[in-house]
Amino acid sequence: MGLLMLACAVEAVVPEPASGLVQGLQIVGVGRVDLRIEQGQIVEVGPALEGDGEDLGGAWVVPGWIDSHVHLAYLDAAPELAEAGVVAAVDLAAPVDVFEVEGWPLEVLWAGPMITAPGGYPTQGWGSNGYGWQVSGVDEARAAVRALHEAGASLIKVPLTGSDELSDEELSAIAEEAHALGLRVAVHALSEEAAARGARAGFDVLAHTPTESLSEHTVQAWSDKAVVTTLGAFGGAASTVDNLRRLRAAGTTVLYGTDLGNTRTPAIDPREVELLLLAGLSVEDLLVAGTSAPASYWGLDRYGDLSVGKEASFLVLSGDPRQDSAALSAPSAVYRGGARWP
Numbered sequence: 241m242g243l244l245m246l247a248c249a250v251e252a253v254v255p256e257p258a259s260g261l262v263q264g265l266q267i268v269g270v271g272r273v274d275l276r277i278e279q280g281q282i283v284e285v286g287p288a289l290e291g292d293g294e295d296l297g298g299a300w301v302v303p304g305w306i307d308s309h310v311h312l313a314y315l316d317a318a319p320e321l322a323e324a325g326v327v328a329a330v331d332l333a334a335p336v337d338v339f340e341v342e343g344w345p346l347e348v349l350w351a352g353p354m355i356t357a358p359g360g361y362p363t364q365g366w367g368s369n370g371y372g373w374q375v376s377g378v379d380e381a382r383a384a385v386r387a388l389h390e391a392g393a394s395l396i397k398v399p400l401t402g403s404d405e406l407s408d409e410e411l412s413a414i415a416e417e418a419h420a421l422g423l424r425v426a427v428h429a430l431s432e433e434a435a436a437r438g439a440r441a442g443f444d445v446l447a448h449t450p451t452e453s454l455s456e457h458t459v460q461a462w463s464d465k466a467v468v469t470t471l472g473a474f475g476g477a478a479s480t481v482d483n484l485r486r487l488r489a490a491g492t493t494v495l496y497g498t499d500l501g502n503t504r505t506p507a508i509d510p511r512e513v514e515l516l517l518l519a520g521l522s523v524e525d526l527l528v529a530g531t532s533a534p535a536s537y538w539g540l541d542r543y544g545d546l547s548v549g550k551e552a553s554f555l556v557l558s559g560d561p562r563q564d565s566a567a568l569s570a571p572s573a574v575y576r577g578g579a580r581w582p
Contacts, residue, residue, distance in 0.1 A: 258578035261293025280577025311501030324507035335370030
C-alpha cells in the first residue's frame with residue numbers, strides 16, 4: 241500500500257476524552273477500584289468513590305497495551321490494533337515519508353528506514369521500496385542519524401544479518417550520534433555474532449529475541465539493555481525461547497513485541513503470550529512487558545498503569561488473565577480516555 245493510500249486508510253474515529261466515574265474495575269496487583277476521570281485523565285483512584293457512574297461490576301481490566309515492534313506502513317492494521325486495546329506502538333522500519341502521515345488511531349514512535357550498508361538488508365527484499373537507508377562510511381552514517389532525527393524519528397534501527405553489513409566503526413558512530421541526540425538504537429540481530437556486535441557498538445535494544453543460542457558472554461553484554469520479544473515471528477524455536485529466559489534472568493528489560501507485518505494478528509497476539517509464558521514469565525510479568533515496562537522505557541508516560549495522572553485507557557476482560565491468559569487477546573470492551581470504544 242502506498243503512503244498516500246495509507247494516510248487515508250489509518251483514519252479512525254477515536255472517541256473524545258470523557259469525564260465521569262467508572263466503577264468496579266478489578267486490576268491485577270491492585271484489587272477492586274473506581275476511577276474518577278476528567279477529560280480522559282485519571283484524577284482519583286479508590287475502592288469506593290462517591291458518585292454515580294458506569295459500573296463494570298468487578299470486571300478484570302488491564303492498562304492499554306504497548307507493542308514495541310510493528311510495521312504499520314507494511315501492514316495497514318492500526319485501526320484493528322487500536323480497537324483491540326493497543327494504545328501505542330514502536331514502528332521499527334518504514335519509508336521516510338511515513339513521518340508526514342497523520343491520523344493514526346494509536347500513538348506511534350517511528351524509527352523510519354533502517355540504516356544499512358550498500359546492498360544491505362532489507363533493501364534487496366521486502367524492504368526494497370524505502371525501508372532501508374544505505375550509507376557508506378562514518379560521515380554518511382552520522383549524517384543519516386541526524387537526518388532521521390530531523391525528520392521525526394524517535395529511535396534508530398540498524399540491521400546485522402551476516403552479509404553486506406556496516407563496519408564496527410560505522411556502527412559505533414551511529415550509536416554515538418544517536419545517543420548525543422537522545423535517541424536509542426535498536427538492532428536487528430538474530431545470531432550470536434550479530435547480537436555480540438550490537439552490544440559492542442553500544443546499541444540499546446534487541447529488536448528481536450535472537451534465534452541462535454547466545455553465549456553467556458553475550459547474554460551478560462545485554463543484561464543492562466532491553467530486548468523486544470517477537471518470539472512467534474520466527475517460529476518460537478526452543479533456542480529463541482531459552483534466549484529470552486536467559487536474558488531476562490540476567491536483568492535485560494523485556495518488552496512485548498510481535499513484529500506485526502511479519503506476523504498477522506493485529507491484537508495482543510495469543511501465540512506471543514503463549515511463548516512468553518513458556519519462557520518463564522508469569523502473567524504478572526507479561527502485563528509488565530506490555531504496559532509499564534515499555535511506557536517507562538520509551539517515555540510513553542501517560543500510559544503504563546491506571547493511576548492518578550495517567551490516561552484512562554484500558555481493556556475490559558472476560559475473566560482473570562492469571563487464570564485465562566487468552567482473555568487478553570479478546571477484550572469484551574476497550575476504553576480510550578475514559579470512553580468506551582468503538
